[in-house]
Amino acid sequence: MGKIQIFSCEKHFQEAIDAAVLRLKNGKPVALPTETVYGLAGSCENSNAIESIFFLKKRPLSDPLIVHVFDKSWACDFFDWNKDQKACFMSLAGTFWPGPLTFVMEARAGVSEVIRAGSPTVALRSPASAFFREVLQRFGRGLAAPSANMFGHISPTTARDVAEEFAGEDLAVFDGGACQVGIESTVLRIFRDGSLQVLRPGCITPAEIEECLERVGSKAVWRKKTSGSIVAAGASPGQELTHYAPRSPTFSLVEGTPRDEAEGRSLEKTVLIDFASRHQKLRTTLLGYIDPAPLGSLRCFTQELFGSLRKAEKTKGVQSILVYFPKDLKGQWSDALRDRIRRSSSGRQAQLAESEAFFIPVQV
């Protein structure tokens, strides 16, 4: 049995950098903070390190990894792009990097097929976390880094989450505090014909991408009419319906009172993650009540969603988890939040029974 070692990035920045770089040079994966979620990083040129990442996460080899680079000058080692793709990338990366925007384009020969999961494309992003950036600069090579959690489970937003996830493994975790954003990057495909598609929504929105491209007079257009819409299931590997899932059955709580109450489940065994205190009066009936954004701040809710799901699944005696997020609420992170809630709950929905003592799963 191995053991988790936690290094503080804040108290001992240089020592922690040295330790991370040494491990990476030895082909060992390390868990690093990013602004989105914690990543499990390994050299993109070391096949042993890449295999260890898949092995530790129990991630299927069909699910590609994102390569993290220091800045846009590193991208030409990875992308086999044409003039239009490159121009589009340069404008967007110039605006959003370092930051939570991942680009997917055709890969140059020589980019690991394991990282790409056999696909002709590779995904690249430049993280904003100062610690991760220093590691990249010192290491001098791209780092493949998926989220540092077991495949399909909730993404980690603190070093403690990572340590719990990989308890018993020989892994170094670098603690840079809680992640600022709290959900994964927006993944953007730039096609050869210059058209665009959002493969995974994140906190950089299609509107912001459009605005940036308009500013530079780019001709890039969305591939589908519905701008920035999420691609059909299966079009991007790793975008299965069930993802970010807690260990207890999770439901998205929707408005309405169901007619058939036969399948009711007790709120006494349920933890509810609420938004803007909407269901505060159920507090005394519920096993647990978590209100990550009592004032309705989308930023707070985004930062706290994954942590709240972890807290909910760890609550003693929990049998079900409900997550409430208003159906029509629009804002910078709302589409990305809906996506994460839908996947955490595998698309299941539920409504409160009239008595408000239990909830009922509903067909959608």
Ligand code: AMP
């Ligand atoms: P994560 O587990 O947060 O690192 O997410 C990785 C996600 O990025 C995958 O699940 C895909 O949705 C996307 N991705 C990574 N590489 C590619 C690729 N080569 N082509 C398309 N999507 C990719």
Ligand code: MG
């Ligand atoms: Mg992940």
